[in-house]
Amino acid sequence: MKILIVNGPNLNLLGSRQPQIYGNESMEQYLDFLKECFKDVEIEYFQSNHEGDIIDELHRVGYDNEEYQGIILNAGAYTHTSLAIADAIAAIKLPVVEVHISNVAAREPIRHTSLITPVCRGVIAGFGMDSYRLAIESLV
Numbered sequence: 028m029k030i031l032i033v034n035g036p037n038l039n040l041l042g043s044r045q046p047q048i049y050g051n052e053s054m055e056q057y058l059d060f061l062k063e064c065f066k067d068v069e070i071e072y073f074q075s076n077h078e079g080d081i082i083d084e085l086h087r088v089g090y091d092n093e094e095y096q097g098i099i100l101n102a103g104a105y106t107h108t109s110l111a112i113a114d115a116i117a118a119i120k121l122p123v124v125e126v127h128i129s130n131v132a133a134r135e136p137i138r139h140t141s142l143i144t145p146v147c148r149g150v151i152a153g154f155g156m157d158s159y160r161l162a163i164e165s166l167v
């Protein structure tokens with residue numbers, strides 16, 4: 028079983044970016060932990076700061092590709108702005124689980140709107156990095 032985790036803009040800075048909100052752990056450190064938790068799952072990771080690259084990756088993995096079970100997507104700020112990413116999720120066949128490290132509903136009003144929630148299988152937000160583990164649980 029194979030799962031792809033996609034992180035959007037600024038999430039390459041996890042571990043050093045606003046640690047009071049996003050914690051002190053880098054994604055690379057956390058991925059090691061995830062791989063320990065899910066020994067039977069092949070976990071692939073993709074990060075980009077560019078909207079089009081994220082869309083290309085969703086197409087590559089989610090369309091006519093039998094290899095993967097699902098995609099876990101933290102679209103970062105594109106969550107709140109990108110109709111193009113929402114369209115890509117709607118276009119692909121694989122389930123996409125929306126993830127946020129912080130509880131976006133408890134933050135600034137602009138973060139309360141997600142353009143991608145309606146086309147995702149579900150949303151996990153507010154559990155810190157553990158949101159990613161809970162999202163994988165929902166797919167396995």
Ligand code: DQA
Pocket residue numbers: 036037038101102103104105106126127128129130131138
């Ligand atoms: C985030 C929340 C977004 O509002 C923000 O733009 C991010 C990270 C989260 O994981 O909490 O970059 O998706």
